[in-house]
Amino acid sequence: MTPPQVPGARLRYGRVALALSFFVQGAVFALLVTRIPAIQVRYGISDGLLPAFLAAVPVLAGVGSVGTEHLVKRVSPKTVLRCVQPVVCLALLAVGAVGSLAQVAVALAVFGLTVGALDASMNMLGVSLQRAYGRSIMLGFHAAYSLGGIVGASLAWVGAHGQLPLWWLYGPVVAVSVPLVLLSGRWLAGRGDEDGGDERPGRPAAGVGSPVAMRLLLPLCLVMAFAYIGDSTVSNWSAKYLQDVLGSSEQLATVPYNVYMVMTLFGRTVGDLGVRRFGPAPVVRTGTVVAAVGFAVVAAAPDAWVGMVGFTLLGLGLCVIVPQTFAAAGRYAVERHGPQASDPTIARLNIFNYVGFLIGSPLVGALGDAWSYRGAMLVPMVLVLVTLVYARSFGSSSARYGDDHERPRTVDVGRGSNGL
Structure with missing residues (x-):
């Protein structure tokens, strides 16, 4: 075939x-x-x-x-x-x-x-x-x-x-x-x-050309890194936090990451509908606030069950940020340098996925040992909130996809240098 x-x-x-x-x-x-x-x-x-x-x-x-x-x-x-x-x-x-x-x-x-x-x-x-x-x-x-x-x-x-x-x-x-x-x-x-x-x-x-300059891409790079700091905090520390700080059983301590992943799946499944209706920037702002609330709930949780509510909110909030960051970088590259700039720009932005992954777990661990793990959970919260400062980078109203904002459907894959 x-x-x-x-x-x-x-x-x-x-x-x-x-x-x-x-x-x-x-x-x-x-x-x-x-x-x-x-x-x-x-x-x-x-x-x-x-x-x-x-x-x-x-x-x-x-x-x-x-x-x-x-x-x-x-x-x-x-x-x-x-x-x-x-x-x-x-x-x-x-x-x-x-x-x-x-x-x-x-x-x-x-x-x-x-x-x-x-x-x-x-x-x-x-x-x-x-x-x-x-x-x-x-x-x-x-x-x-x-x-x-x-x-x-x-x-x-x-x-x-x-x-x-x-x-x-x-x-x-x-x-x-x-x-x-x-x-x-x-x-x-x-x-x-x-x-x-x-x-x-x-x-x-x-049609492949130069990526967007790093100084212009920096806001989205920071958003990407901070989102992955938040994600790696959950993946590496949720079980230990529930067991050592909130006093859960070993079996219960395995639940938060599973709940986080399920909420990530749910949020991404319905997230495109939100972007089509409201545009990318409002969806990213909402996700950022929900994630920040999640970290605050985790840091203040009196017991394991409240802590799991916080990790649930984290999955629902963080899940929209990374995909929309890639989408925003692609749009920005096309608007500034034309279709040929999108692919190398995405590759350059993707590096900050790994920067966040590398920083997140050691950062929380060091702060937890030197200070407290409750206090350490507030640091990724503050970093994720930086996304609100750069929310406009996710696109103006004219850049939105979907419903009232959607441009006519085009088939621009497969047209050589005019395609992307």
């Missing part, structure tokens, strides 16, 4: 294919991070060495994102995604199947480098498809990622509960995921689809 030639059908198939890529990536990443204790035990990684291993993955992912900024000048983001996503899946399998510390270090390095390229290329295509649709669909792709994360974390729980070896857990997932992404990759929609202009090896991608 070949991809459909009708432009509207090509967009629909491309949207489904990209959502599958987001879903698979969410599941694969969750399977890695939720089984870190088992990885540490399997390879005898010391407590002193483990932070270096964990930090290396986002650092190398940032390197991969930087490389993708330059790579998309030669090939399309679609080609990058199709090449690196199977490698990400196979790297996960290698993490669970290799036999030595040196080998797992190499597997994690490959995972980090390729996951940076994958994150960047997926969001490039998401922004491109949103422009082609003429309405907000970016949150839906990230909802697929959240759903994949829930599925991956659930499979990891099954593996831990059944005491399965890592390769037994990862093997079936990779055996399903690799053929799925290879098949669905044929349906991805990107610029140059009609004439194949940016798919030919060694030929510069049509």
Whole structure:
């Protein structure tokens, strides 16, 4: 079977294919991070060495994102995604199947480098498809990622509960995921689809130019980093906070992150409707306030159940910020430098995903040890509130997608330099 030639059908198939890529990536990443204790035990990684291993993955992912900024000048983001996503899946399998510390270090390095390229290329295509649709669909792709994360974390729980070896857990997932992404990759929609202009090896991608200057992109970069500081605070500290500070049982302490992920999925599923109705800036402002309230509730919670209410609000609030930050960067790049600037701008912004991830957990841990964990929860709250200062960066009324603000639907994927 070949991809459909009708432009509207090509967009629909491309949207489904990209959502599958987001879903698979969410599941694969969750399977890695939720089984870190088992990885540490399997390879005898010391407590002193483990932070270096964990930090290396986002650092190398940032390197991969930087490389993708330059790579998309030669090939399309679609080609990058199709090449690196199977490698990400196979790297996960290698993490669970290799036999030595040196080998797992190499597997994690490959995972980090390729996951940076994958994150960047997926969001490039998401922004491109949103422009082609003429309405907000970016949150839906990230909802697929959240759903994949829930599925991956659930499979990891099954593996831990059944005491399965890592390769037994990862093997079936990779055996399903690799053929799925290879098949669905044929349906991805990107610029140059009609004439194949940016798919030919060694030929510069049509219409790819310089990204927006960092000084102009800085507000969105800060928003991205602060959102991921908030997210990493929840993922790394919610269980410890509930158990050590709020006195919950060990079993109850596992619940907040699951609730957070479910609310993230819910918020992203309905978030596109809010953007279409009210525009991106009001949705981001609302999400920011809800997230800040969530951190405040967590910091002041008298018991574990109130604390879980705070983590629920955090999932509902933080979930809209990152997808809309990517969308805003794409719009700004197009408005300022034309369609050719969007892809490298997205790659540059994506680096701050990993900056926030690297900073968040050590920051809260250091503040918690030196001060108090309740007080530490107020720091990401303040950082997230900075988003309100930069809310206008998410677009004026003329830039809104949806309903009263929606421009006529266009098919601008696949028109070479005039496409994105």
